[in-house]
Amino acid sequence: MNDQPVGIFDSGVGGLTVAHAIKQLLPGESLIYFGDTAHLPYGDKSAESIRTYSRRITEFLLSHNAKVVLVACNSASASAYDSLKEEFGEKVILMDVIDPVVAYLNEKKFTKVGIIGTKRTIESQTYDTKIGLKSPGTKVVSLATPLLVPMIEEGFIFDDISNAILRAYLSDNTLQGIDALVLGCTHYPIIKNQINRIFNFSIEVIDSARMVSVMLRNILEENKLLNSSGKVQDLFFISEYTPFFGKIAGMFFEGEINLSKADIWSHNT
Numbered sequence: 001m002n003d004q005p006v007g008i009f010d011s012g013v014g015g016l017t018v019a020h021a022i023k024q025l026l027p028g029e030s031l032i033y034f035g036d037t038a039h040l041p042y043g044d045k046s047a048e049s050i051r052t053y054s055r056r057i058t059e060f061l062l063s064h065n066a067k068v069v070l071v072a073c074n075s076a077s078a079s080a081y082d083s084l085k086e087e088f089g090e091k092v093i094l095m096d097v098i099d100p101v102v103a104y105l106n107e108k109k110f111t112k113v114g115i116i117g118t119k120r121t122i123e124s125q126t127y128d129t130k131i132g133l134k135s136p137g138t139k140v141v142s143l144a145t146p147l148l149v150p151m152i153e154e155g156f157i158f159d160d161i162s163n164a165i166l167r168a169y170l171s172d173n174t175l176q177g178i179d180a181l182v183l184g185c186t187h188y189p190i191i192k193n194q195i196n197r198i199f200n201f202s203i204e205v206i207d208s209a210r211m212v213s214v215m216l217r218n219i220l221e222e223n224k225l226l227n228s229s230g231k232v233q234d235l236f237f238i239s240e241y242t243p244f245f246g247k248i249a250g251m252f253f254e255g256e257i258n259l260s261k262a263d264i265w266s267h268n269t
């Protein structure tokens with residue numbers, strides 16, 4: 001069991017920021033990554049569609065013997081994590097990218113926390129509900145920032161266009177007076193430094209990638225599932241291949257990777 005891979009999925013390539021952080025902390029683990037590029041963006045989809053996609057992807061990862069399935073997408077963590085736990089919770093260890101952040105916020109006891117993410121993530125109010133239950137003394141405000149995913153994917157980072165878009169979003173009245181900002185989308189670590197600059201480093205900007213990796217390491221340790229075999233093989237699949245995804249994947253993973261197409265949506269697979 002120990003040398004089985006850690007399964008990770010996202011709507012596309014954004015979850016590679018989480019895969020990268022896991023690789024940094026746990027280089028001895030094999031990864032199997034699935035990006036559902038045929039259906040992205042998840043941020044504009046209904047909760048029901050995201051649940052259907054997430055279910056099939058989880059089956060795919062389990063067919064590749066994943067010892068853990070990590071939902072490395074906030075939109076899917078917000079909409080599908082509970083139903084995945086109900087259906088697959090007895091078979092495999094499931095993780096999301098929201099609970100580790102909620103646990104961290106509870107340690108830090110911020111006064112007012114802002115959440116930015118896709119429309120689906122923000123409309124679900126999953127962060128608000130979970131933080132409210134765990135840290136009732138923390139005020140939570142949230143703002144959908146749907147332009148940020150295409151902005152990042154098109155390479156607008158640390159330039160005039162991205163500065164204008166970020167300033168317009170981050171100066172929204174909703175976010176006034178926050179002492180921490182949660183990057184509630186796995187694409188956003190790419191612009192973390194730029195957001196820090198816009199706030200003049202006066203608030204804490206939180207991305208989940210590192211804390212998810214630490215939680216994964218703890219879970220693997222507790223369950224005696226750390227890979228000690230010395231055999232490591234990483235596999236990266238997407239459901240629809242275009243050269244564009246091949247080009248931008250390296251930016252999110254911070255290193256070269258080979259993406260293969262896995263057509264899990266055709267009737268023959």
Ligand code: DGL
Pocket residue numbers: 010011012014015040041042043044072073074075076118121149184185186187
């Ligand atoms: N990476 C996804 C997330 O964390 C956002 C991209 C999308 O909308 O598909 O929600």
